[in-house]
Amino acid sequence: MSRPAGRGVWLALLLALAGCTHLTPAQRTQLHLWERVAKRVTAHYEVSAVTFLVGAQDGPGGGAVRPGGIITIRPDMLEPLPAGQSRDFLLAHELAHWVLGHAYRRPPDEAATATWEVEQQRRELDANAEAVKILAVGWHWTERRAFFHAHAYLWTYRRGVVARQIGVPAGHPPDPCVEINDLIRHYPAYRDIAENCPSWPEPRWVEHVGRRESSLSAPAIDAR
Structure with missing residues (x-):
């Protein structure tokens, strides 16, 4: 960089x-x-x-x-x-x-900013999915435990937004349910410990990403 x-x-x-x-x-x-x-x-x-x-x-x-x-x-x-x-x-x-190489500056002009905001929401979802692998690497957890922790954290975040105790950070989807449901789509093997979130209408690209990722299995992390 x-x-x-x-x-x-x-x-x-x-x-x-x-x-x-x-x-x-x-x-x-x-x-x-x-x-x-x-x-x-x-x-x-x-x-x-x-x-x-x-x-x-x-x-x-x-x-x-x-x-x-x-x-x-x-x-x-x-x-x-x-x-x-x-x-x-x-x-x-x-x-x-x-x-994942996401550290960069927001573009200054209005047209580029609109594109940036859409792309940034995708990056936030990608970061959530990668964070599960990072929890396994950094904390020596199993991937299942890492997913459970990430899923629980996102639900806590969602409850805080709904209760208006916290706001939605810049760049994130306005509906936290989008993040919860996307994480589950990335890790279908752990649906038994996951709970889908009732969501507002999701952007079309989320559906496309979900279909693409559902055909892939998330590899287990060797945290040794």
Whole structure:
């Protein structure tokens, strides 16, 4: 990936802002865990390493991947959760964008932006599917367990949107059900532990992607 003009200044500013972020011991422990996982994943995919920056960011999303392998995370995303819950899918999803080459800038002109938004929704679905494989690689889980975690995370996200507790991040389908149902289409072997989501009318390309992916079996990941 080519380096965008002015990236050095932009990165220096981000680093300065990140340096002002105070993390609790529990948050630092979680961050160090995610850093180790990210290192394992990028080595597995043979891509460049990523750098974490913790701080406030615009929009409802908890994290984002930036050009140059910068993953920005809100501090609250590192807070401990009750037993049995985690935000590991958030990291896996952002790492998926990185290993799939999705880190780039939004086009400036209006016509290109309209095309970008349609393509970005496709990339979000692809990142969800790849995140299952990344959970298996980074956390040494079975693919079945990784799918179950991703599926549960997306349902929690959907409930938050419906309850208006959280918003839909930029680039994602406006209906979270699209993401849930697409993940199930990518991994048909695990329908016994999945629940389809009642959805608004989906874009035509989602149906096409579903038909294409249903003919393929998702390969198991050797996480050793």
